[in-house]
Amino acid sequence: MLPLRRSTGRTAARIHAALAGLAAACACSAAAFAHISSNGFLSARFDDREIHGSMEISVRDAELAVGIDANHDGKITWAELRSAQPRLVGYLSDHVTFAVQGRRCDITFQPMEVNDRVDGHYAWLPFTGRCPGAIDAVEIDAVEIRYTVLEGLDPSHRGLLTLTGQGGTQTGVLGGGSPQAIYSVLAPNRWQTFQDYFEAGVRHILSGIDHLLFLLSLLLPAVLHRKSGHWEPVHEARPALIGVLKVVTAFTLAHSITLTLAALDLVRLPTRLTESIIAASIIVAALNNIFPIITESRARIAFGFGLLHGFGFASVLSDMGLPPGARLISLLSFNLGIEAGQLSVVLLVMPLIYALRNGLFYRRTVMPWGSAAIAALAFVWLVQRAAFPVG
Amino acid sequence: MRKRWRELRTALARGARLLVVLSLASTGPFAVPAASAAASAPYLPASDSQVLAEIPAGAAHRSAPSLAAAARRLDVALPLAQFDIARARATGDLRFLGYAEAALAPWRNRTDAPPEILVLDATILQSRHAFEASLIELDRALTARPGDAQGWLTRATVLRVLGRYEEAEMSCERLRPSADAAIASLCTESLRSLTGHLSDAYETIKLLSMQNLPAEARAWRYSELGEMSERLGDGERAGHWFREGLEAAPDDLYIRAAYADSLLRQGRAAETLRLLADYQSMEPMLLRVTIAHRQLRDGAGALAEQQLSTAFQVELMRGDAVHRREQARFLLEVDRDPPAALSAALDNWRIQREPDDILILLRAAQAAHRSGAAAPALEFLKRNGLEDARLAAYRDAG
Numbered sequence: 151m152l153p154l155r156r157s158t159g160r161t162a163a164r165i166h167a168a169l170a171g172l173a174a175a176c177a178c179s180a181a182a183f184a185h186i187s188s189n190g191f192l193s194a195r196f197d198d199r200e201i202h203g204s205m206e207i208s209v210r211d212a213e214l215a216v217g218i219d220a221n222h223d224g225k226i227t228w229a230e231l232r233s234a235q236p237r238l239v240g241y242l243s244d245h246v247t248f249a250v251q252g253r254r255c256d257i258t259f260q261p262m263e264v265n266d267r268v269d270g271h272y273a274w275l276p277f278t279g280r281c282p283g284a285i286d287a288v289e290i291d292a293v294e295i296r297y298t299v300l301e302g303l304d305p306s307h308r309g310l311l312t313l314t315g316q317g318g319t320q321t322g323v324l325g326g327g328s329p330q331a332i333y334s335v336l337a338p339n340r341w342q343t344f345q346d347y348f349e350a351g352v353r354h355i356l357s358g359i360d361h362l363l364f365l366l367s368l369l370l371p372a373v374l375h376r377k378s379g380h381w382e383p384v385h386e387a388r389p390a391l392i393g394v395l396k397v398v399t400a401f402t403l404a405h406s407i408t409l410t411l412a413a414l415d416l417v418r419l420p421t422r423l424t425e426s427i428i429a430a431s432i433i434v435a436a437l438n439n440i441f442p443i444i445t446e447s448r449a450r451i452a453f454g455f456g457l458l459h460g461f462g463f464a465s466v467l468s469d470m471g472l473p474p475g476a477r478l479i480s481l482l483s484f485n486l487g488i489e490a491g492q493l494s495v496v497l498l499v500m501p502l503i504y505a506l507r508n509g510l511f512y513r514r515t516v517m518p519w520g521s522a523a524i525a526a527l528a529f530v531w532l533v534q535r536a537a538f539p540v541g
Numbered sequence: 542m543r544k545r546w547r548e549l550r551t552a553l554a555r556g557a558r559l560l561v562v563l564s565l566a567s568t569g570p571f572a573v574p575a576a577s578a579a580a581s582a583p584y585l586p587a588s589d590s591q592v593l594a595e596i597p598a599g600a601a602h603r604s605a606p607s608l609a610a611a612a613r614r615l616d617v618a619l620p621l622a623q624f625d626i627a628r629a630r631a632t633g634d635l636r637f638l639g640y641a642e643a644a645l646a647p648w649r650n651r652t653d654a655p656p657e658i659l660v661l662d663a664t665i666l667q668s669r670h671a672f673e674a675s676l677i678e679l680d681r682a683l684t685a686r687p688g689d690a691q692g693w694l695t696r697a698t699v700l701r702v703l704g705r706y707e708e709a710e711m712s713c714e715r716l717r718p719s720a721d722a723a724i725a726s727l728c729t730e731s732l733r734s735l736t737g738h739l740s741d742a743y744e745t746i747k748l749l750s751m752q753n754l755p756a757e758a759r760a761w762r763y764s765e766l767g768e769m770s771e772r773l774g775d776g777e778r779a780g781h782w783f784r785e786g787l788e789a790a791p792d793d794l795y796i797r798a799a800y801a802d803s804l805l806r807q808g809r810a811a812e813t814l815r816l817l818a819d820y821q822s823m824e825p826m827l828l829r830v831t832i833a834h835r836q837l838r839d840g841a842g843a844l845a846e847q848q849l850s851t852a853f854q855v856e857l858m859r860g861d862a863v864h865r866r867e868q869a870r871f872l873l874e875v876d877r878d879p880p881a882a883l884s885a886a887l888d889n890w891r892i893q894r895e896p897d898d899i900l901i902l903l904r905a906a907q908a909a910h911r912s913g914a915a916a917p918a919l920e921f922l923k924r925n926g927l928e929d930a931r932l933a934a935y936r937d938a939g
Contacts, residue, residue, distance in 0.1 A: 186824075186852055187635045187859065204583075209594035210636070217602030224596050229589035263583035264593060268851045271593040274583040303603060304639035305646060306669075308859050323860060421878065469880070534910050 186269050188307040190299050190325075192246060194279075195314040196335040201255060201279035205242050206265055206272040207299060214303050216241050228264070231273060235262050238273060245301065246309070249294040251283035294332045297324035347470075347480040351487020354466050355495075360428055360531065361459055362495055363524050367435035368397045368448050369499060370517055373507035376442060381517060383507040390504060393448070398496060400449040404456025405463060406485055412464030413472060413481050424461040426536040431455035432528035439521035463488060599628050600636065612647035615655060622661050629668075633794065633823050638665055649678070656682040660692045667699050670863050670892055675699050690719040697728050704894030704921060706736050723751050724758065731765045734772070735896070737926030743769045760790035768799060772896060774930025776807045794823065801829040802897075806931070810836035821845070824852055828867050832874050846875055865889030869901045879908035890918060896929050903935035 194203030209226050218226050218234040239259045248255040257279045265274040300307035311322035315335030372393040374381040384390050411417040472480050506512040611618040625641035648658045659682035666675035679696045693715040700709035713728035734742035751759050763786030770779035783800035804813040810833040820826040827845050834842030853868045866889045873882035883905040890902050899918045906915035
């Protein structure tokens with residue numbers, strides 16, 4: 151059985167990050183064009199009754215649409231682009247429209263600037279919009295956007311939308327066969343976000359058998375104590391409970407710290423390294439049960455390696471992405487989900503091993519052989535993770 | 542009569558190359574900016590005379606009357622679309638594919654759409670990896686004109702990419718009456734090489750004489766021989782054929798990329814960089830360049846990596862399925878993110894089934910410790926008797 155490291159797909163948040171990255175890699179030379187498919191960028195922020203945003207069309211697409219190269223020398227200068235601004239504004243007004251409650255918004259463009267993207271220079275046109283349809287409403291909720299830039303000229307052109315409402319940012323794609331869509335720009339449901347991420351946390355810990363085996367290895371001896379080189383059962387529940395509490399708390403504290411640091415992108419470690427150390431941590435914890443070195447303060451092991459396990463959790467979270475505007479709540483929910491899953495396992499295992507602690511079966515079989523099996527399994531993972539051939 | 546034959550052969554050969562070249566070029570070439578990638582913000586250019594864009598020939602403003610003419614007259618629309626596709630092929634500029642699509646749009650939805658239009662449309666769809674849609678267009682074209690050799694050849698190519706070898710072979714058979722015998726044989730034998738007759742097909746294609754055919758057709762043969770040598774596990778021999786191919790057709794991006802892959806597999810990164818030195822403005826080539834830099838550990842690929850990453854993210858954002866294979870490779874070999882690579886390789890596998898698609902899937906599955914994820918590909922491989930030395934290391938692991 152192998153631990154699952156299922157990538158949960160790319161969410162809007164991840165794609166949003168991609169959009170942000172787009173502007174970061176600029177083609178700073180006019181002559182050097184990257185020939186990716188044609189894209190336009192529409193970014194809009196919806197306040198109570200107004201829209202503030204920008205439209206971007208590549209200079210080359212602008213030429214295709216309205217004809218900018220006045221002297222037909224195959225080169226578009228800033229002067230040519232600027233003198234074509236009224237026609238470009240007219241074209242964009244016709245081909246990018248917003249409507250609220252069926253009534254079209256009035257868009258006013260401000261003076262054009264230039265923005266650099268990976269495939270060349272873009273005409274960047276900031277705008278503000280007022281929506282008569284929103285006057286009756288308390289606030290702008292559903293906005294209908296129609297995007298038909300390069301219609302009839304390049305059907306593969308797409309409008310890439312970044313829309314920010316009170317609740318956060320969403321992305322969208324318009325063009326080709328689907329030129330329009332209705333976007334809800336109200337706040338996302340926080341309860342829903344909580345549920346989604348909580349559930350993801352529970353699911354991850356329950357399918358992340360390596361994290362559970364690590365914890366289990368530390369919990370197995372909790373109902374015993376070391377006496378002159380032998381394991382002896384504890385006589386009352388109290389010390390067992392305190393031991394468990396220490397281990398679980400230390401593990402939780404540690405992985406919460408690194409999960410937060412990694413999820414907020416403050417610290418980054420290579421997956422291969424963290425996954426390998428996680429496997430190694432299981433071996434250490436399991437072997438410590440057979441050849442005890444640290445008997446009284448297993449919480450330290452839990453804390454030390456727990457830091458690495460946190461990075462493991464974070465890789466799942468980074469696959470899901472943290473929704474902008476709800477980063478903290480989703481991070482918290484995910485973490486709570488992990489704790490809840492972990493706690494339920496502890497509550498399931500503890501009464502069982504507490505009941506078994508007095509028998510020789512537990513001390514002679516479950517402890518050594520169970521730990522050995524765990525260590526062996528973890529060793530296989532370690533080899534796989536540390537030495538997987540990528541080349 | 543002889544002249545018409547020659548024209549048809551030329552067209553066929555062109556078509557064959559076009560398909561592969563376009564599918565390669567559909568990520569598009571991709572410029573390396575001179576300056577470092579700084580965070581950008583809108584700005585006012587310093588001078589009126591600053592050049593913001595150079596418009597390639599054929600990409601200037603298309604006026605309403607000229608568009609109306611193309612919508613009304615086939616003898617305007619067809620050459621226009623052919624010109625645009627040729628430009629896309631020559632420069633790797635993806636926007637030209639869009640322009641060609643626009644020229645075809647008023648025609649392709651007509652019930653009496655001319656077969657030439659439909660075949661061109663199918664070519665564009667194929668290059669966008671919309672394979673099913675491409676087949677629909679081809680079936681429409683071939684129903685209207687059952688003797689359309691270009692249509693059958695395109696159909697064979699699409700079906701081959703989809704791994705539907707028996708149907709592809711039937712399309713190759715339909716080529717025979719109207720196409721050059723060597724082209725038809727190459728079509729058939731290249732399929733046999735994928736279905737348990739690799740050595741045999743290799744020897745047959747080696748003996749095919751194409752000296753009288755245009756350079757593109759000869760290049761196609763060389764590329765098949767090179768790829769077959771790769772699958773036979775003979776990188777040296779593959780290199781020989783790829784070099785022959787590049788001599789016949791220096792602009793053949795498909796062969797250049799395949800040669801680069803062969804060199805990279807042999808750990809010959811420095812040679813890869815020399816091979817691609819003048820081609821770094823093209824994204825698929827840039828991928829190979831970054832992998833070469835990784836192999837050399839010279840740290841010179843950082844900017845290119847960032848650009849590739851951006852380009853793949855745009856494709857993802859657009860919802861394009863075009864370059865999942867390259868993306869998976871990027872995620873596996875450059876980003877070192879096996880789970881993400883596996884996810885991309887699986888998405889890719891749902892779309893296309895060439896040996897390279899199986900290879901990336903098996904590699905990603907192994908790296909992500911999820912060998913089971915590649916089970917459908919292994920099953921496909923066994924069912925068809927696909928021989929590929931590159932896959933041997935992975936096929937038993939599953």
